Amino acid sequence: MSLKVAIIGATGYTGIELARLLLRHPKVEITAVTSERSAGEAFSKIFPAFQGRLDLTLEALDPSTIAKKAELVFLGLPHHEAMGAAKAFRDLGLKVIDLSADFRLRDAATYEAWYGQHSAQALLEETVYGLPELYRDSIVKADLIANPGCYPTSCILGLAPLLREKKIALDTIHCDSKSGTSGAGRSAKTELLFCEVNESFKAYGVGKHRHTPEIEQELSVLAEEKVVITFTPHLVPMDRGILSTIYAKATGAMDSKSLHSLYEKFYAKEPFVRIRPLGVFPATHEVRMSNYCDIGVHFDERTERVIVVSAIDNLTKGASGQAIQNMNLRMGFEETLGLL
Ligand SMILES: NC(=O)c1ccc[n+]([C@@H]2O[C@H](COP(=O)([O-])OP(=O)(O)OC[C@H]3O[C@@H](n4cnc5c(N)ncnc54)[C@H](OP(=O)(O)O)[C@@H]3O)[C@@H](O)[C@H]2O)c1
Numbered sequence: 001m002s003l004k005v006a007i008i009g010a011t012g013y014t015g016i017e018l019a020r021l022l023l024r025h026p027k028v029e030i031t032a033v034t035s036e037r038s039a040g041e042a043f044s045k046i047f048p049a050f051q052g053r054l055d056l057t058l059e060a061l062d063p064s065t066i067a068k069k070a071e072l073v074f075l076g077l078p079h080h081e082a083m084g085a086a087k088a089f090r091d092l093g094l095k096v097i098d099l100s101a102d103f104r105l106r107d108a109a110t111y112e113a114w115y116g117q118h119s120a121q122a123l124l125e126e127t128v129y130g131l132p133e134l135y136r137d138s139i140v141k142a143d144l145i146a147n148p149g150c151y152p153t154s155c156i157l158g159l160a161p162l163l164r165e166k167k168i169a170l171d172t173i174h175c176d177s178k179s180g181t182s183g184a185g186r187s188a189k190t191e192l193l194f195c196e197v198n199e200s201f202k203a204y205g206v207g208k209h210r211h212t213p214e215i216e217q218e219l220s221v222l223a224e225e226k227v228v229i230t231f232t233p234h235l236v237p238m239d240r241g242i243l244s245t246i247y248a249k250a251t252g253a254m255d256s257k258s259l260h261s262l263y264e265k266f267y268a269k270e271p272f273v274r275i276r277p278l279g280v281f282p283a284t285h286e287v288r289m290s291n292y293c294d295i296g297v298h299f300d301e302r303t304e305r306v307i308v309v310s311a312i313d314n315l316t317k318g319a320s321g322q323a324i325q326n327m328n329l330r331m332g333f334e335e336t337l338g339l340l
Helices: 013-022 063-067 081-091 108-114 121-126 132-139 150-164 211-223 256-266 316-331
Strands: 003-008 028-033 072-075 095-098 127-129 144-146 174-179 230-235 242-249 273-275 293-300 305-312
Touching (some): 003 013, 003 316, 013 028, 072 081, 072 316, 081 121, 095 316, 108 211, 121 127, 127 132, 132 211, 144 316, 150 174, 150 230, 150 242, 150 256, 150 293, 150 305, 150 316, 256 273, 256 293
Parallel strands (some): 095 144, 174 230
Antiparallel strands (some): 174 242
């Protein structure tokens, strides 16, 4: 029997990506899709690419109605909206995979400092951070999974081997990340209009982007001490993809070959992390619509800095693909099922 799932916030970019991937998943049936603005319309009327594949009628978010049709929900809602929905679904006994930031930060005070009030703090206790490469053993038992952010996925996977093996000075980490515009969601914003974005390239959220504490939280766990980073995101004129270029000073003797072996060994058994050959670096189009995080590494002997280039698709490994990877783990399905 198929697992019945609902996509909450199905008309957003992560919701559409969930629909695209889940329709090909052999053990899942999508039984409900929600939207506030388009409730009552067929999903395939709003998105004709899904005609004949997902013709369900979009419904307004009513947890008790959805609980009658689904066992697991994906929340593709804006932060602050997700926390109330997560609580309602957990109270009704459903498994929840939340794609928003609402449960990613373990410390409620840190959440409130960066995002504002948190009204479901009690649930933070039971939440597992859904980065399979680091938390697989906990994800298999979790009923509330906080799916990581897109930039954090690229930066944490890019840095994990160096921190675990204590190879870099913790106060020298710089993450320079670039994202396509789907990273900002599907709602209309002037700064995301074609004429504002096309043929242009800019930094934003400099020194204050909300993904900073999430990246620092996970790097600190890996390093077993507090890590503070410089993180600068950029907006590039492409629809999807994230490329993070990461710099840090080595603490001891290093060369590109040993650095490369460290990464190959660390990720040897990971189905969705690929290390490029020495001297080769990934591009966003090489991971487009796939669940891979591709990584290239180099040791710059002149500056004694490690340079790591990490590429993901923000909507797949950075959001909906990773959410399905988490669902697979939680439900005991093969981890790679339905994913490329
Ligand atoms: N985009 C990415 O690359 C990415 C990556 C990782 C994580 N995330 C996170 O994932 C979440 C979804 O992102 P997204 O890019 O898919 O956002 P989005 O394109 O803006 O979509 C938001 C969805 O939530 C629905 N919605 C908005 N306000 C609502 C409310 N008050 N009640 C019920 N439904 C509501 C919208 O429905 P209607 O407008 O149709 O009513 C839409 O379906 C966000 O928290 C985001 O930070 C996004």
